[in-house]
Amino acid sequence: MKRSRACANNNDADMSRRRFLATTQGLLGVTCAGGLGLGGFARSAASETGGQTSGAAKHVIYLYMNGAMSHLDTFDPKVGTDAQGETTTTKTRLAGVEFSDKLPKLAYLMNGMALIRSMTTETGAHEQGCYQMRTSYKPLNSIRHPGMGAWANHVHGKLGTSLPGNVLIGAAAEHPRAGFLPASLAPVPVNNPKTGLQNTASPDYLADDQFRRRMSLANQFDLKFRTQYKSHLIEAYDQTYREAVRLMGSSELKAFDIKEEKEEVREFYGNNSLGQGCLLARRLVERGVRFVEVQYGGWDHHNDIYDALPAMVTNLDNALGALLRDLANRGMLGEVLVVLATEFGRSPTINENAGRDHHPGAFSALLCGAGIRGGTVYGKSDERGHSVEEDAVYPEDLNATIAATMGLPLDEEFIAPNGRPFKICNNGTPIAQILR
Numbered sequence: 001m002k003r004s005r006a007c008a009n010n011n012d013a014d015m016s017r018r019r020f021l022a023t024t025q026g027l028l029g030v031t032c033a034g035g036l037g038l039g040g041f042a043r044s045a046a047s048e049t050g051g052q053t054s055g056a057a058k059h060v061i062y063l064y065m066n067g068a069m070s071h072l073d074t075f076d077p078k079v080g081t082d083a084q085g086e087t088t089t090t091k092t093r094l095a096g097v098e099f100s101d102k103l104p105k106l107a108y109l110m111n112g113m114a115l116i117r118s119m120t121t122e123t124g125a126h127e128q129g130c131y132q133m134r135t136s137y138k139p140l141n142s143i144r145h146p147g148m149g150a151w152a153n154h155v156h157g158k159l160g161t162s163l164p165g166n167v168l169i170g171a172a173a174e175h176p177r178a179g180f181l182p183a184s185l186a187p188v189p190v191n192n193p194k195t196g197l198q199n200t201a202s203p204d205y206l207a208d209d210q211f212r213r214r215m216s217l218a219n220q221f222d223l224k225f226r227t228q229y230k231s232h233l234i235e236a237y238d239q240t241y242r243e244a245v246r247l248m249g250s251s252e253l254k255a256f257d258i259k260e261e262k263e264e265v266r267e268f269y270g271n272n273s274l275g276q277g278c279l280l281a282r283r284l285v286e287r288g289v290r291f292v293e294v295q296y297g298g299w300d301h302h303n304d305i306y307d308a309l310p311a312m313v314t315n316l317d318n319a320l321g322a323l324l325r326d327l328a329n330r331g332m333l334g335e336v337l338v339v340l341a342t343e344f345g346r347s348p349t350i351n352e353n354a355g356r357d358h359h360p361g362a363f364s365a366l367l368c369g370a371g372i373r374g375g376t377v378y379g380k381s382d383e384r385g386h387s388v389e390e391d392a393v394y395p396e397d398l399n400a401t402i403a404a405t406m407g408l409p410l411d412e413e414f415i416a417p418n419g420r421p422f423k424i425c426n427n428g429t430p431i432a433q434i435l436r
Contacts, residue, residue, distance in 0.1 A: 055405075055406065055407025056334070056335065056337075056370040056371035056405050056407075056436065057335065057336065057337035057369070057370035057371050057402075057405040057406045057407075058159065058290070058335040058336070058370070058406075059159075059285035059289065059290055059291070059292075059335060059336045059337070059370075060148070060149070060152065060290070060291045060292070060336070060337045060338075060339065060402065060405075060406065061278070061281045061282070061285060061292050061294065061323070061336060061337070061338045061339070062148070062149075062291070062292070062293045062294070062339045062341065062402075063274075063278070063293075063294050063296065063320065063338070063339065063340045063341070064130075064133075064134075064170075064293055064294070064295050064296070064341055064342070065296055065297075065299050065316070065340070065341070065342040066130065066170075066171070066174075066295050066296065066297035066298075066299065066342070066343075067126070067297050067298055067299035067300035067301075067342075067343075068126065068129070068299055068300060068342055068343050068344050068345060068346060068358060068359075068363075069299040069342040069345075069346075069363075070299070070301065070305070070309065070345060070346035070356055071117070071119075071345040071346070071362065071363040071364040071381070071385060072084065072085065072087070072345070072346060072348060072356070072385045073085065073087040073100055073305070073309055073313065073346075074099065074100050074103065074313055074316075074364065075099055075100075075103075075115055075117070075364040075366065076117045076362075076363075076364050076381055076385055077089045077098055077099070077100060078348070078383060078384055078385050079098065081348075081383060081384055082348075082349075082384075083348035083349070083384040083385050083386075085305070085306070085350050085356075086306045087100050087101070087102075087306075088100075088101045089101055090103070090104055090107050091107065092106075092107040092108070092110035092111075093107070093108055093109075093110050093111045094110045094111055094375055094377070097110060097115070097377055100313055102310055102313040102314050102317060103313060103316070103317045104317065105317045105318065105320075105321030106316075106317055106320060106321055108321075109321060109324055109325075109368075110375070111374055111375040112324070112328075112368055112374040112375065113324075113366055113367065113368040113372075113374055113375075114366070114367045114368065114372050114373060114374065114375075114376045114377075114378065114434035115364065115365075115366055115376070115377045115378070116364060116365045116366070116367075116377075116378050116379055116393050116398070116431070116434070117362075117364050117377060117378070117379050117380055117381055118362065118378065118379020118380060118381060118388045118389075118390060118391050118392050118393050119345075119362065119363045119364060119365050119379075119388075119393050119394075119395075119398065120360065120361060120362055120363070120387075120388045120392050120393065120394060121133075121343070121344050121360045121363075121394065121395055122360065123138075123344070123360055124344055124358040124359065124360040125358075126174075126300070126343060126358075127139075127174055129343030129344050129360070130174045130175075130343045131145075131174070131176060132343075132395050133341060133342075133343050133395045133398075133399075134147045134148065134175065134176055135147060135148075135176050135179065135399075136395060136396035136399045136400075136424075136425045136426040136428055137396075137422075137426055142418055143179075143180055143416055143417075143418055143420065143422075144176055144177075144179045144180060145176055145179040145180065145422065146176065146177075146178050146179030146180065146181045146185070147175060147176045147177065147178070147179065147187070147293075148291065148399060148402060148403070149165075149166035149167075149168075149185075149187050149290070149291030149292075149293060150166060150177070150178040150179060150181050150185040150186060150187075151181070151403070151408060151424045152165075152166075152290055152291050152406055152408065153165035153166050153185050153290055153291065154181050154182075154185055155408050155409065155424075156290065156406070156407075156408075158288075158290065159288040159289075159290055160288060161252060161287060161288035161289070162252050163252050163255060163284065163287060163288055163289050164187075164188040164289065165185070165289060165290045165291065166185060166186065166187040166188065166289075166290065166291045166292075167187055167188050167189075167190060167281075167284055167289055167291070167292045167293070168187035168188070168189050168190065168292075168293045168295070169190045169193050169277040169280055169281065169292065169293065169294045169295065170190075170191070170273065170277065170293075170294060170295025170296070170297070171191070171295055171297065172187070172189045172191075175187065175293075180416040180417055180418075180422075187291075187293065190256065190280070192273070193258060193273065193276040193277040193279070193280040193294075194258065194276055196256035196257050196258070196280070197253065197256040252287060255283050255284055255286075255287040255289075256280065256283075256284070258276060258279050258280050258283065260283075261279060261283070265279070266279060268322050269318070269319055269322045269323070269326075270315055270318040270319050270322070272315050272319075273296060274294065274296040274315050274316060274319045275315060275318060275319040275322070277294035277295075277296070277319075278294060278319045278320065278322065278323040279322075279323075280292075280294075281294050281323070282323060282326055282327065282332075285332070285336055286330070286332065296312075296315075296316070298312060299312065299342065301346065301355050301356055302351070302353060302355040302356070302357060303353040303354065303355045304353070304354050304355060305346075305350070305354065305355045305356055306354070320338075320340065323338065324338060324368055324369075327369065333368070333369040333370065334369075334370055335370050336369050336370055337367065337368075337369045337370045337371060337372065337402065337405050337406070338367070338368045338369045339365070339366070339367050339398075339402060340365060340366040340367075341365045341398065342363065342365075344358060344359060344360040344363055345359045345360070345361070345362055345363030345364070345385070346358070346359050346363075347359040348384040348385050348386050359386075361386055361387045361388070362381040362382070362385055362386060362387055362388050365393075365398055367401070367402075367434065370405055371404070371405030371435055371436050372405065372434060372435065372436065373433075373434050373435060373436050376433065376434050378391060378393070378431055378433055378434050379391040379392070379393055393431060394428065395428075396425050396426040396427065396428030397425075397428045397429050397430070397431060398428075398431075399424075399425040399428055400425040400428030400429055400430045401430045401431045401434065401435065403424055403425050403428075403430070404430040404435060405435070408424055409424070410423065410424060410425055410428070410430070411423065412424070
């Protein structure tokens with residue numbers, strides 16, 4: 001019975017791949033389906049970056065699976081062991097590599113991606129894990145560290161647009177924001193990708209000239225205070241305020257409106273927060289935003305994991321698959337890095353509540369696009385997915401790999417307001433084997 005079920009699942013996966021290819025060709029104008037597989041991704045990145053690793057990525061789309069996504073039920077299944085649970089598998093286009101059967105589209109695109117199966121961390125707590133994954137540092141009471149988007153904009157600046165350089169799509173509660181860097185570098189939050197950026201128009205009861213006069217008066221009232229109490233913090237908030245006002249009158253605000261896209265394209269990405277968030281992220285990087293994080297929460301499956309997990313994994317497959325194909329078709333993968341990450345994994349044992357518990361010992365991450373060598377698998381977990389067996393990768397190493405593609409200075413020290421020196425990725429080391 002198991003054998004028959006596996007064959008049926010593989011057949012379904014093949015049909016899903018073919019439907020995906022047909023839909024892609026219709027919506028995105030793709031004429032060579034093979035060119036969007038592994039070879040297409042690799043050729044796109046190499047041709048547009050000249051084979052250079054450092055600085056290849058002008059933009060990053062960072063997909064964060066908040067709540068600890070199960071590696072065993074997605075990118076590192078353990079076929080034939082009790083750790084596998086109810087998840088069945090499908091073959092990828094990379095020999096010997098299998099994914100969950102709910103990831104047929106990403107399985108087809110594996111030749112263009114770099115998969116890390118040896119992520120590990122020291123904490124199994126969500127808040128601390130999220131913080132360390134985004135900052136490369138453990139939380140400290142004395143200082144708050146910047147996220148990668150803040151670092152990228154601090155070092156390289158914005159890309160000649162009135163749009164913000166750093167955007168967060170989804171909940172911002174656990175995000176480190178700009179840390180000890182200027183507040184103007186914090187990500188602009190977009191809670192719902194379907195409604196876009198809110199509060200971007202002046203009040204209805206004020207005409208434009210009245211609004212400008214009020215802003216001028218406010219600046220005059222604040223001038224004495226700013227002159228008397230000069231500080232980088234006040235200047236940073238002033239800059240943020242000025243940029244917000246300038247953005248209110250900009251035609252570039254349309255970048256935040258996904259209703260500008262055709263309905264069939266919106267449906268292609270998936271009618272859920274991750275799918276629509278990925279579509280918004282593509283629109284933003286296309287118009288010059290340097291770093292966009294898209295959050296997709298709900299992976300904390302302590303109970304009845306197989307009630308909720310399959311639909312979430314399918315949403316991930318549709319959204320990320322559509323994003324990668326869309327970027328490739330637009331010729332953008334040579335300058336856009338796409339990252340998929342989570343704070344830790346899930347336990348190899350199904351607990352008494354039919355769920356998986358927190359498991360920092362081993363989990364997975366995925367990268368594709370600018371500066372990345374497609375068709376690579378780095379590291380290995382043991383036969384049950386419990387521990388790392390080969391080539392452990394810590395959060396700071398993953399971040400150092402991202403930083404390397406952006407050309408950020410990994411060895412340079414930056415002095416925080418408390419006088420302590422910090423490096424962008426702590427002491428992380430880039431994974432040379434997956435870099436171009």
